[in-house]
Amino acid sequence: MKGRPLKILLVEDNGDHAEMISRSLKSHPLANIIHQVSDGQAALDYLLREGAYEDPKKSPRPDVILLDLRLPKLDGLQVLARIKGTEGLLRIPVVVLTSSDSDLDIAKAYDFHVNSYLVKPIDFNKFNDLMKDLGFYWLSWNVHPLAQASLG
């Protein structure tokens, strides 16, 4: 697949998981740039370019958002609802990546138009495999509006 490196916003408060996800995705051939925040409010500040992220150069639009649900300050479902309800953000694919297998969380995420819902495996090797599948699909195959626009 061709194109510029894709930018991923990772919203994850678990440091170990964040490390694992980042390592796995950085090994993808499209050499993506990953920015991580560890609570829901920071995610919205980043996306809406508020607070510490006012400068657009410090908060470039991501091409994909990986979003945990159990987050400090503002939970992931609220972040998702806000993203999908905001004109400048709603086209960005959001992949929920969570430990929650609850029917209610899954149903709500789809009601808020999540693009994809993934449950983190407990097993390390399966987690790694899932990250590879995630990276391969969203970075190699899915077409991203911002990335396509930048190709002119």
Place this chain on the structure above:
Amino acid sequence: MILLVEDNLDHAEIVMRTFKAHQVDHPVLHMTDGETALDYLRRRGEYADPEKSPRPDLILLGLRLPRVDGLEVLKKIKQSKALCGIPVVILTSSQAGDDLKMACEYHANSYVVKPLEFREFTALMRSVASYWLNCNVNPRGPR
């Protein structure tokens, strides 16, 4: 079950053969126009019996469809409480910016462009099946 809405019969054949060759164990229901796809999903006319028209686990949706085009089908699916939880992957030859933009606005789960080269097309379909049927979690419960 995978609902494939594709009017190009050659492409539909490639999709179905690829799934069969790679043991994708979900049956594929193939429709060739948008209106029939909507009738099926809304359980209208000949599709009224829910037992004969089970909800798909994944919808692969072309854009240039007869009768009702793919973007309109997508919009109706994602506006429906009963249907909005079904992942819809736009599978199209179109790289037009407007199509991509509108598909995202209507909440397509994903947008992929059919490669021209056969091997790449089959690789895409394997990846689509693997990701959406094995990795992604759909809503559970009656719909």
